[in-house]
Amino acid sequence: MIDTVAFHRALRRRLVPVLAAVACCATLPAAAQNTAAPWPAKPIRLVVGFAAGGPTDVVARAFAEHAARALGQPVIVDNKPGANTILAAEAVAQAPADGHTLLLGATNHTMIPALYAARVKFDAVKSFAPVCTLASSPTVLVVGPAMQARTLGAFVQAVRAQPGARTYGTPGVGSSGHFATEEFLRSQGLSMNHVPYKGAAPVVTDLMGGQLDSSLATLGSVLAQVEAGKLTALAIGSSKRSALLPQVPTFAEAGVPGFTAEAWYGLLAPAGTPPAVLDALEKVARQFAQSPALTSRLQSLGLEPQSTCRDAFGAGMAREVATYGRLAQALQLKVE
Structure with missing residues (x-):
């Protein structure tokens, strides 16, 4: 005959550790959420x-x-x-x-x-x-053969003499060049005719061809043309001169303090x-x-x-x- 009382006592002794382990494991998902997964785990x-x-x-x-x-x-x-x-x-x-x-x-x-x-x-x-x-990338004010100015001061005088007649090109309406140029013009009380393009390349082409007066362009987009003498850089929109164009003054050095782009x-x-x-x-x-x-x-x-x-x-x-x-x-x- 099986001693049922002794059997159940032995069963309880064996189950208590098992149930405790199960209860412990039940908390693992919550704990795992507090452990950071390896990163990066994929491309x-x-x-x-x-x-x-x-x-x-x-x-x-x-x-x-x-x-x-x-x-x-x-x-x-x-x-x-x-x-x-x-x-x-x-x-x-x-x-x-x-x-x-x-x-x-x-x-x-x-x-x-x-x-x-x-x-x-x-x-x-x-x-x-x-x-x-x-x-x-600093922006740089460049002019082509259509604009005779060779300094920022001369450029401002030329634009002021013909309000709304001179042109500036940008890669498009609402582009960084558009905003930056208008900010500069407003700071100097100037007015120019905005000519938007679809990208920077056609702006550079028309500048060199004389169809456009100026552009406030990113340095990288006009660096080669400035170095080749096809465009003239008047001022750079950074807080200090660029090592790539050390001869070009900042706007502050050229007489427009406080303007950077x-x-x-x-x-x-x-x-x-x-x-x-x-x-x-x-x-x-x-x-x-x-x-x-x-x-x-x-x-x-x-x-x-x-x-x-x-x-x-x-x-x-x-x-x-x-x-x-x-x-x-x-x-x-x-x-x-």
């Missing part, structure tokens, strides 16, 4: 809102090579041009905030709210977690990306800006490595959104 997608070959794409591909070596995962550049970079920014804003989808944005990112308020489905600042700027190229992640991932990305971005080999590569294209990161980067973006909003309202600019 990283770096979205660019421009076609291949432009300055934003050049910075993206240089950074992708550097980041892939640093992180041990491929970083794939995904060119997604269209709608003045809205499509690219929207894709990243809606992507999972896990650090595997990033945006290589540029200055025009902060112009989008002023120009496309009814169309944009994201906030240019709040929908993203700023990581770091990677590079910048630089394009930035920076790394953004979707809002909500884990701080640990942002920390890792910031480290890689800072290493990128400090690499002598990459510095030389970027400078040859008229770009300067730069690393303004996290809160400072985000605050700068917010200031630009406000500035461009006021300027767009004053100019009655709206693109829908």
Whole structure:
């Protein structure tokens, strides 16, 4: 006969440790949520809102090579041009905030709210977690053979003598060149005729051909022509002279203090990306800006490595959104 009392006592002794283990295991999913998953766990997608070959794409591909070596995962550049970079920014804003989808944005990112308020489905600042700027490009005021001025002072006098008659070209309405030129003209009480193009290349062509008087262009887009003597650079929109054009004064040196105009190229992640991932990305971005080999590569294209990161980067973006909003309202600019 089986002693049932003894049997149940023995069974309870064996089950208590088992049930305790089960209860412990039941808490594992919650604990696992507090443990950061390995990152990156797969290839990283770096979205660019421009076609291949432009300055934003050049910075993206240089950074992708550097980041892939640093992180041990491929970083794939995904060119997604269209709608003045809205499509690219929207894709990243809606992507999972896990650090595997990033945006290589540029200055025009902060112009989008002023120009496309009814169309944009994201906030240019709040929908993203700023990581770091990677590079910048000063703009330079250049003139072609149609404009005889060889100094900024002479240029201002020539424009003032013929209000609204002289022309300036930009890559398009609402482009960084458009905003920067109008900001300069307003600061000097000047008026010029804006001629928008579809891209920077035709602006340079018409400048050299004498069909256009001037352009406030990114340094990289006109560097070769200035060095060849086909265009004349009057002033550079940075806080100090460029090593690539050391003979060209800054606007402040040429008599217009307080005016700067630089394009930035920076790394953004979707809002909500884990701080640990942002920390890792910031480290890689800072290493990128400090690499002598990459510095030389970027400078040859008229770009300067730069690393303004996290809160400072985000605050700068917010200031630009406000500035461009006021300027767009004053100019009655709206693109829908």
